[in-house]
Amino acid sequence: MMAATPVRFGGFVLDPATRELRRGDTRVPLSPKAFDLLTMLVAERPKAISKGDLQERLWPATFVVEKNLANLVSEIRQVLGDDPSNPRFIRTVHRFGYAFRDTPSGADVPRAPVHGEVAFSLKWAEGRAELGDGQSVLGRDPDVEIFLNSPGVSRRHARITIAGNRAAIEDLGSKNGTFVGDERVHGSQPLGDGDIIGIGSVKLTLRTIQRAHSTETLPEA
Numbered sequence: 001m002m003a004a005t006p007v008r009f010g011g012f013v014l015d016p017a018t019r020e021l022r023r024g025d026t027r028v029p030l031s032p033k034a035f036d037l038l039t040m041l042v043a044e045r046p047k048a049i050s051k052g053d054l055q056e057r058l059w060p061a062t063f064v065v066e067k068n069l070a071n072l073v074s075e076i077r078q079v080l081g082d083d084p085s086n087p088r089f090i091r092t093v094h095r096f097g098y099a100f101r102d103t104p105s106g107a108d109v110p111r112a113p114v115h116g117e118v119a120f121s122l123k124w125a126e127g128r129a130e131l132g133d134g135q136s137v138l139g140r141d142p143d144v145e146i147f148l149n150s151p152g153v154s155r156r157h158a159r160i161t162i163a164g165n166r167a168a169i170e171d172l173g174s175k176n177g178t179f180v181g182d183e184r185v186h187g188s189q190p191l192g193d194g195d196i197i198g199i200g201s202v203k204l205t206l207r208t209i210q211r212a213h214s215t216e217t218l219p220e221a
Helices: 032-043 051-058 066-080
Strands: 007-009 012-015 020-023 048-050 090-093 097-100 118-124 127-131 134-139 158-163 166-171 178-180 188-191 196-199 202-210
Touching (some): 051 066
Antiparallel strands (some): 007 012, 048 097, 196 202
């Protein structure tokens, strides 16, 4: 099944709906077949897919030489800057096929598990992120933990720190400031359940969830 939502890996965003591969705000050109191949591999990551299966999906009911598939893989690796001898993204499975190394999704970014009685998450119009212990930077740089590609967002805009059952946010010298409700953040400001965080034009809601016991299922926020 093709991935339905944008997926972020490294500094790239793959959007099957718009058929675009982007690095930051720049569209990265790929031939249609190469885009289809990349989407297939990403959708089934980290599963390895055989060459025969990939060829049948890309060229149904058509005989093609194996070199055609290899050429598409080379095209993808070239635009991603992926070294085949030490790949970050596309792994060659000897005498079988190819696989995409498992990476987080840009619209639903998984984070490290939370240590403590409370789990934290952020929700905004275009996505959701779970927040684990430690620091998460929010900004327009594709390499930060929470990527927000929206007007008014600085490349490294703000930082949220989770320490046990506590959350706090601080601005990182952004041009337009960071807000909790209508209050501009100065220094480190504690966060609580339901707080509305303003990062440029993006409004994010912090949610806290009481962690369930090991025999229970953690409810959806």
